[in-house]
Amino acid sequence: MAHGSHQGRSAVPGTETTRPTSRDVARVAGVSQATVSLVLGDKWRGRVSERTAALVRDAAQELGYRPNLAARNLRLGRTRTALLVVPALTNEFFARVYTGAARVAAEHGFGVVLYPSPEGVGPAKDPFASARAALDGVIASSMAAEALTAIRGTDLPLVMLDSDPADPAPAARVNLDIADGMRQITDHLLALGHRRFVHLASAVTSWTFDVRARALRSALATVPGAELRTVTAPLDVAGARAAAEHALTSRGPRPTALVCDDDILAAGACKAVRRLGLRVPEDVTVTGFDDLALATAVEPELTTVRLPAEQVGERGMTALLDVLSGRRPEATDLPVALVVRGSSAHPPA
Known part of the structure; x- marks a missing residue:
């Protein structure tokens, strides 16, 4: 009997269940075992063509081949x-x-x-x-x-x-191009004719929210007649509603656009507008950021920035x-x- 003829067979007597091996994958893909090892070990780039790598992956999937990760981990030390x-x-x-x-x-x-x-x-x-x-x-x-x-x-x-x-x-x-997202919102609102803005900003201190604030300030800095006020709020609907109500009832001309750091804050802002007997967007425009499922659950649905x-x-x-x-x-x-x-x-x- 040739050496290795039982490779991959079940050790239980009387069963013929075979587990596919890298040799089987190589045979189906029409490549060498070394190539299979390179592809399934994710070391093929620059050494094997994209087409060959795809053939190996397809063959492994077709056969249901699973590499012995425990043994591989011992070799890699990972x-x-x-x-x-x-x-x-x-x-x-x-x-x-x-x-x-x-x-x-x-x-x-x-x-x-x-x-x-x-x-x-x-x-x-x-x-x-x-x-x-x-x-x-x-x-x-x-x-x-x-x-x-x-x-x-x-x-x-x-x-x-x-x-x-x-x-x-x-x-x-x-990174995401967060600054460009805020610029897109600002350009959209300016084109609609808005000039009185409130930034409903997250109270969380982080780079991503700092970028939103800087981009909004920068986009409005050179626009004649543009006014920007910033109000911070915790990242929840209730806190955003309270902060937006305060912004909408403060002394001076009412803002026409609430630019919110994310969709959760925007949902709170929409509630604030309605509680004050106003309408979105007829009286106040509200925008979000992130395009969460929430953005299409509220009514009207939110204008927002989609992040992949x-x-x-x-x-x-x-x-x-x-x-x-x-x-x-x-x-x-x-x-x-x-x-x-x-x-x-x-x-x-």
Whole structure:
């Protein structure tokens, strides 16, 4: 009997169940086992063509082949686990970021552990006895790098999402063009004729909200007759409603547009307008940011800025894999898009 003739067969007597091997994948794809190893180990770029890599992946999927990750991990000295740190689990944006990251991770035999920072944007505690012993890297969304010291120390690679580009700590970064999103909103409202603005700003201190404030101020600074007032609010509907009511009833001419830092604040602003016996958008225009599911649940539906959250997660995980493999991660900002709906209109005459 030839050596290896039982390779992949069940060890249980009387059964003939076979588990596909890398040799089977190579045979179906018409390539060598070395090529299969390169592709499934994600080391094929620059050594194997895209077409050949696709053939190997298709063959592995068709056969139901799963590499022996335990053995591979021993060779690599890695856990094949990434930690995704987010400020909160209650925000849909971060759930979508996780979905994108987990999708890319699964394609490369990695797992993603989702961890909400207990203090929001404050320092994040080590979620394990020592996260450094259990992880290959950390991805953090909409946080400051110094908040992650307890988790990553100095030896784990860090990928930052939606964060300050001046921060030197991350090994890679994935940002959205947040400033352009606010410019798109401002251009839309100016074209409608608005000149009296209130910025309903998040009370959370973070780079992404600072960028929104700076972009709005900058866009209005050179517009003749434009007025801008800023009112801060906690990131919840009740707090936003109270802050918007205050802004709409303060002395002086009523603002015609409430520009909100996100859709949750915008929902609160819409409630404030209605409670004061006014209408959106006939009396007051309200805009959001993020394009959460909430944006189409309110009536009228929100004019807002769509952020490609899943793509942020995909890019973040890809960047971490690049860092771990010694490749240079892609460094371009992701574009965002204005979505015009029923909550914006010309100001009242």
